[in-house]
Amino acid sequence: MTILISYKQQEKCVFVSDFRVSFNTANQVDAMSKFLAFDNRLAFFTAGSVVMWSMVVPVIRQVIDQVNLLNVCDEDGPLISSLRNMTEQTPYSAAGLFGGFGIYVDTVTNQNIVFQIRGLAGRGLQISHVSDGVTVIGSGANIPNIEGLLRVNLDDYVEVNEFILKPTAEKLRNEIKEILVKCGSSSFEKLGISPIFNISGLIGSAFQMFGEEIEGGRFVSGGMSREYHFSFERVNGALVLRDLLSNTEHCVHDITTFQHNGSVGIEFDPEGLTEGFDPSSCVSGHNIYFISQWVEDSFLERTIFKTTPFGNSPKLLANPNYIQLASAVGQVRTSGKNIHLNVYRHGLIINPVNQNTFEEVIQQSIFDDDLLTNYIENINDLFIP
Numbered sequence: 173m174t175i176l177i178s179y180k181q182q183e184k185c186v187f188v189s190d191f192r193v194s195f196n197t198a199n200q201v202d203a204m205s206k207f208l209a210f211d212n213r214l215a216f217f218t219a220g221s222v223v224m225w226s227m228v229v230p231v232i233r234q235v236i237d238q239v240n241l242l243n244v245c246d247e248d249g250p251l252i253s254s255l256r257n258m259t260e261q262t263p264y265s266a267a268g269l270f271g272g273f274g275i276y277v278d279t280v281t282n283q284n285i286v287f288q289i290r291g292l293a294g295r296g297l298q299i300s301h302v303s304d305g306v307t308v309i310g311s312g313a314n315i316p317n318i319e320g321l322l323r324v325n326l327d328d329y330v331e332v333n334e335f336i337l338k339p340t341a342e343k344l345r346n347e348i349k350e351i352l353v354k355c356g357s358s359s360f361e362k363l364g365i366s367p368i369f370n371i372s373g374l375i376g377s378a379f380q381m382f383g384e385e386i387e388g389g390r391f392v393s394g395g396m397s398r399e400y401h402f403s404f405e406r407v408n409g410a411l412v413l414r415d416l417l418s419n420t421e422h423c424v425h426d427i428t429t430f431q432h433n434g435s436v437g438i439e440f441d442p443e444g445l446t447e448g449f450d451p452s453s454c455v456s457g458h459n460i461y462f463i464s465q466w467v468e469d470s471f472l473e474r475t476i477f478k479t480t481p482f483g484n485s486p487k488l489l490a491n492p493n494y495i496q497l498a499s500a501v502g503q504v505r506t507s508g509k510n511i512h513l514n515v516y517r518h519g520l521i522i523n524p525v526n527q528n529t530f531e532e533v534i535q536q537s538i539f540d541d542d543l544l545t546n547y548i549e550n551i552n553d554l555f556i557p
Contacts, residue, residue: 173364175312220270268293337373454519
């Protein structure tokens with residue numbers, strides 16, 4: 173129940189990590205930094221069981237002086253062999269799954285190694301080098317084709333803009349946010365991922381976690397704009413998430429200092445990503461249909477999409493690999509009983525027996541509201557009441 177993402181090209185790598193800790197679906201807290209540094213050479217981005225990671229930490233501290241660039245990923249080296257022994261000797265628990273990204277830097281040679289670990293209490297530990305491209309760890313890895321979607325967009329971006337750490341990390345963060353929003357506003361709760369993300373970068377032996385102050389706005393349905401202004405920074409030695417519009421803040425702890433009794437959920441969502449379109453209310457058979465409609469002056473722009481649900485009830489989400497069925501710009505109706513409303517990713521209820529015919533006619537009939545009434549059961553949602 174988290175997401176960690178890396179995008180790597182040779183000696184350069186950027187990371188995106190969330191802040192959420194999940195006790196259960198209804199009890200989630202956005203207050204943990206997944207980054208854990210042991211010294212100026214070895215660090216981890218953590219995922220999975222907090223209990224298991226609390227056991228991992230002292231094991232690493234015992235052997236860290238023996239770890240070097242040559243043996244950090246060695247199956248028989250001090251780090252991996254110690255972690256494997258601890259994991260195997262811990263009583264089995266299905267909840268004892270843990271993993272993450274490991275980073276080792278050597279300032280003498282100006283080299284780094286990025287690797288992935290995955291362990292299960294009572295079963296053992298696996299390690300692998302992180303390859304060039306995109307790697308996703310955590311519940312976010314269950315999103316269909318997530319690594320492929322991210323890699324295509326990041327490769328295209330870097331080809332045009334070069335691989336500069338912070339802009340590339342920002343691009344990666346924006347892409348994962350868009351994918352999660354496409355999955356639906358409930359994706360953050362259902363996957364246990366916070367709607368805010370930290371970014372960091374690695375080049376050679378230099379690693380940097382980026383503190384930020386972010387201000388802007390995003391379009392929401394009904395022609396409205398959601399303004400936001402927040403920061404992630406270190407204040408008097410402590411990491412703090414601060415909403416500068418509501419003047420609220422969350423202290424952020426790493427896995428060694430985090431404490432929470434699980435009785436109160438705390439969500440940090442200054443951008444409002446957990447609000448808006450959600451597919452669970454508009455699944456029609458094996459499909460999800462939705463529309464974006466924009467009215468401006470005398471023109472009406474409509475785009476209709478189709479996708480499929482993934483996951484199991486009650487945690488259904490939308491596959492972010494949308495298919496565009498139709499898109500066009502036409503004349504808006506300015507008077508009469510049906511005045512069009514601005515909507516953004518609004519679900520359409522279409523009886524499964526009518527879906528094939530709807531898909532056949534929609535390209536040519538996207539503005540024929542009288543015809544579409546025969547297919548779209550909630551078509552009145554597109555008009556001003």
